[in-house]
Amino acid sequence: MPSTASLHGQATGNASTTNRPTMHYGKKDVFVYRTYAKPLKANKQIPESNFQERKNVLFGVDVQVALHGQEFLKNYTDGDNSTCVATDSMRNFIELSGGKIEFSTIDGFLVETAKGFLKQWPHIEQVDLAGQSVEFDDVPVEKNGVIENSGIMFRPRKTERPRASVSVRRNGDNFEVVNHVSGITDVHLMKITGSSFKDFIQDEYTKLPEKEDRNLFIYVDIDWTYNNPEDGANLDTSNYVPAEQIRDIAATVFHELNDQSIQHLVYVIGQRILERFPQLKDVSYYTNNRTLSEVAEASNGQGKVYTEPTLPYGFQAFTVTRDDL
Numbered sequence: 519m520p521s522t523a524s525l526h527g528q529a530t531g532n533a534s535t536t537n538r539p540t541m542h543y544g545k546k547d548v549f550v551y552r553t554y555a556k557p558l559k560a561n562k563q564i565p566e567s568n569f570q571e572r573k574n575v576l577f578g579v580d581v582q583v584a585l586h587g588q589e590f591l592k593n594y595t596d597g598d599n600s601t602c603v604a605t606d607s608m609r610n611f612i613e614l615s616g617g618k619i620e621f622s623t624i625d626g627f628l629v630e631t632a633k634g635f636l637k638q639w640p641h642i643e644q645v646d647l648a649g650q651s652v653e654f655d656d657v658p659v660e661k662n663g664v665i666e667n668s669g670i671m672f673r674p675r676k677t678e679r680p681r682a683s684v685s686v687r688r689n690g691d692n693f694e695v696v697n698h699v700s701g702i703t704d705v706h707l708m709k710i711t712g713s714s715f716k717d718f719i720q721d722e723y724t725k726l727p728e729k730e731d732r733n734l735f736i737y738v739d740i741d742w743t744y745n746n747p748e749d750g751a752n753l754d755t756s757n758y759v760p761a762e763q764i765r766d767i768a769a770t771v772f773h774e775l776n777d778q779s780i781q782h783l784v785y786v787i788g789q790r791i792l793e794r795f796p797q798l799k800d801v802s803y804y805t806n807n808r809t810l811s812e813v814a815e816a817s818n819g820q821g822k823v824y825t826e827p828t829l830p831y832g833f834q835a836f837t838v839t840r841d842d843l
């Protein structure tokens with residue numbers, strides 16, 4: 519099984535203490551839904567976002583767990599299960615953890631749950647946990663003649679899902695967070711004017727017309743790390759950066775910038791994020807180009823007709839660091 523960070527499309531090293539390339543096992547798609555988790559408040563207001571608070575009345579997360587440790591070797595080599603934590607038990611542990619911890623972020627939930635694994639089963643050396651939010655929107659309903667959010671009824675949202683992945687390692691009597699990445703997946707943004715793509719290499723393979731102005735439709739995954747991993751991985755969220763503010767910076771910069779390409783756009787978004795949040799170390803992207811295909815001009819001269827882009831889709835991956843500021 520790939521390391522949990524692969525849930526974020528990232529390659530990671532292996533935590534095994536021998537030079538055996540891979541030995542870990544776990545469970546995928548452990549869903550935990552917790553009602554009345556602790557609200558997450560923005561620690562500061564930024565010009566790009568009016569995000570104040572994630573209420574967490576209904577908090578959903580899809581978790582992947584992987585355990586590492588030399589004690590698991592005999593499960594493979596000798597068929598000896600005496601050290602094997604059944605993956606079903608891992609699932610039960612994660613689900614019950616949802617009611618034991620007072621958390622307001624996926625990151626905090628994962629780190630505390632990982633520490634719980636290390637306490638419960640002393641032969642585990644490292645726990646990797648990755649979680650992707652299952653997002654719900656509060657549904658507006660009529661209450662005494664006014665339309666207001668229900669507060670108790672929600673509808674699922676498929677895009678813009680915050681996520682996190684952590685690895686927590688036993689270090690003597692302590693537990694050390696050795697990897698922590700926060701992110702948001704499937705931010706889908708479509709700008710109908712104010713993007714260009716031109717001056718790229720023209721040779722016998724070039725079919726794409728240059729565009730001074732195009733629609734640009736992107737699917738973006740954004741991940742960020744903290745200078746001090748404790749800032750993002752703590753139950754205390756006083757230095758935590760909410761994914762909603764990252765999402766809103768991405769949208770504002772996309773709106774403002776006359777971008778020359780997706781590559782150019784993500785670079786400028788990354789710079790803005792690092793300027794706004796000095797506690798962050800870097801910002802990484804995975805973008806997917808879903809720019810619509812142009813079919814025709816509208817006959818009244820106002821507007822255009824588009825259809826879905828054809829396969830295959832282009833992608834870009836890039837990390838912006840503090841050296842880029």
Ligand SMILES: O=c1[nH]c(=O)c2[nH]c(=O)[nH]c2[nH]1
Pocket residue numbers: 715726778779780781807832
């Ligand atoms: O923003 C873009 N970057 C590219 O590298 C590229 N390549 C392409 O065909 N269209 C685009 N758009």
